Amino acid sequence: xxxxxxxxxxxxxxIHLCINSDTDTRLNITEISDSIESxxxxxxxxxxxxxxxxxxxxxxxxxxxxxxxxxxKNIPILEVIDIIDGKELLSQCGLGLKKCSSKNPCPIHNxxxxxxxxxxxxxxxxxxxxxxxxxxxxxxxxxxxxxEIL
Numbered sequence: 001x002x003x004x005x006x007x008x009x010x011x012x013x014x015i016h017l018c019i020n021s022d023t024d025t026r027l028n029i030t031e032i033s034d035s036i037e038s039x040x041x042x043x044x045x046x047x048x049x050x051x052x053x054x055x056x057x058x059x060x061x062x063x064x065x066x067x068x069x070x071x072x073k074n075i076p077i078l079e080v081i082d083i084i085d086g087k088e089l090l091s092q093c094g095l096g097l098k099k100c101s102s103k104n105p106c107p108i109h110n111x112x113x114x115x116x117x118x119x120x121x122x123x124x125x126x127x128x129x130x131x132x133x134x135x136x137x138x139x140x141x142x143x144x145x146x147x148e149i150l
Contacts, residue, residue, distance in 0.1 A: 002119075007084040010046050011131070012036040012142040014080060017056065017068045018132040026058075026065030037143050046084070053083050068128070077131060078123035090116045090123075 003011070016035050021027050029047065033040040047066055050056040055075060058066050081089065093100035094112035102109070134140030 003081065003089075004085050006042070006046055007081055009036065009038045009043055010050060010080055010084050011077065012038065013043060013047060014050070014056070014068070014077075014128045015132045015135055015142050017066060018073050018128050019136045021065075021067035023057075023067060023069055026063065026067045028065045032066065035143075049083070050080070055080060055083065073129040073132075074127045076124050077126050077128060078120065080128075081123060090120050 013032055013036055016032055017027060020035075029040055029044045032038075032047070033043040036043070047056055047058070051058050051066075055072060056066055057069055057072065058064070093106055094108045094116075095106045097106050100106045100109055102113075106112075131140075135142055
């Protein structure tokens with residue numbers, strides 16, 4: 001697990017919003033948290049933070065709720081990760097050492113730097129809408145699937 005639980009829920013909520021909302025359709029917090037199997041209060045705080053950063057839109061009152069506009073659907077997922085878990089997440093030492101560097105590397109430093117750079121590149125080119133495509137088709141999942149008993 002590389003991302004915090006908060007970041008995992010944020011990404012799942014964004015994918016769910018991307019598939020199920022638009023400027024005419026808003027989703028309430030209960031619907032979102034139930035759909036992504038997350039605690040409602042925690043999800044509400046996450047979405048409020050994403051609204052403050054203009055990653056998610058919201059409206060109050062009757063028919064209000066959360067939604068994504070077209071511009072928000074095209075935000076790179078790395079931007080969301082940077083907001084929730086911080087820009088340094090993918091730059092940290094794989095073993096958690098504070099002073100790991102190319103001059104003072106940990107045993108996995110070189111491999112971890114390579115992996116981290118590839119991951120940053122992939123996450124900077126994948127938008128919320130791109131991540132949503134497989135979920136919308138049913139080929140990818142954002143919740144645990146029930147195992148079939150034979």
